Amino acid sequence: MFKNEDYVLENKGIYYTYKNGKQRKYKSWLSGAFSFLYDPLMSKSVFPKTLGASMEKHELFLKNELNFIHNKEILELGTGSGNLSQILPNDNKYSGIDISKGLLKIARKKFYKAGFNKNFKLFLCSAEELPFKDNFYDVCIFNLSLNFFNDLDSVISELKRVLKPDAKFICSVPIKDRNTDKKTIRGNIYSENELKDIFESKGFSFRPYPFKNGSLLYFSAILEN
Ligand SMILES: C[S@@+](CC[C@H](N)C(=O)[O-])C[C@H]1O[C@@H](n2cnc3c(N)ncnc32)[C@H](O)[C@@H]1O
Known part of the structure; x- marks a missing residue:
């Protein structure tokens, strides 16, 4: 499942x-020691x-969208604390990546608990440079993470590379457009257009x-040949 030059x-x-013999390192917005605050922050504040x-x-909404997906290779960019484990059917093979080691440790427990057993892998890496080989994944999910990617252009190029041609x-x-109360939202906030x-x-x-759900837009995208 990996690119040649990576291990x-x-x-x-x-x-x-x-890469080139060196472990990739990242600076996360929520430092490891505070990762336990992520879930309460999301539900009570964000x-x-x-x-x-x-x-x-x-x-x-996500459950209804993902419910019919079974036995597929799934990639999530920006796994966070692993909330997709409660949403995605556990007969899929899940790969999750994030730059926060602390959040990935929480995610690991949730995926085990949700019955993914050996069907999941969590990677400390950035969406901008994925270690995976070309044409590998059937479905990719960005759940509340796109606005955190600094170089969206590179992320989408990587996404395109690792997805199978008929992937979703x-x-x-x-x-x-939907942030009508002009709240300060972290990251790069785009318009729908x-x-x-x-x-x-x-x-x-x-x-x-x-x-519609507050400031959130939900969309799908399919590679056109
Ligand atoms: C708001 S959280 C969403 C997490 C999760 N998908 C959820 O629904 O709870 C955004 C996540 O993106 C991760 N992130 C930020 N920049 C990233 C990057 N360049 N590559 C991978 N993950 C990144 C953060 O560490 C954080 O866990």
Whole structure:
């Protein structure tokens, strides 16, 4: 599943990636010691206050979208604390990447608990430079992570590279147009049209879902040949 020039070593359930013999290192926005604060922050502050959105509706929407996906290779960029483990059917093979080791450690427990057993791998790496080989994944998910990627252009190029030609991409992301209360949202906040232009310029079709939930936009994208 890996590119030739990369290698990957596992330690206590987390896979560390190496390039040219050196382990890749990252600076995370939430330092390891504070990772335990992530879930309460999301449910008590980020969803209701910053995004003006319902976490329950968000999870239900994604569950309905992912419910019919079985026995596929799934990639999530920006795994965080592993909340997708509660949403994705556990007969899929899941690869999750994140730059936060602390959050990946929490995610590891959740994926075990959700019954993924040996069907999941968590990688400390950046979405901008993936260690995976070309044409490997059936489905890729960015759940609330797109706005955190500094170099979205590189991320989408990598996404395009690792997806199979008929693969599907699903994304939830806060956008400017729906941030009607002008809340300060972390990261790079795009408009729906900007995202459409970015994805279409990389050869994806851009399909927004009609579902609305606070500042969040939900869309899928499919590679057009
Ligand atoms: C708001 S969290 C969303 C996490 C998770 N998907 C969820 O729904 O709870 C955004 C995540 O993106 C990760 N992240 C930020 N920049 C990244 C990058 N360049 N590559 C991979 N992950 C990144 C952060 O560490 C964080 O865990």
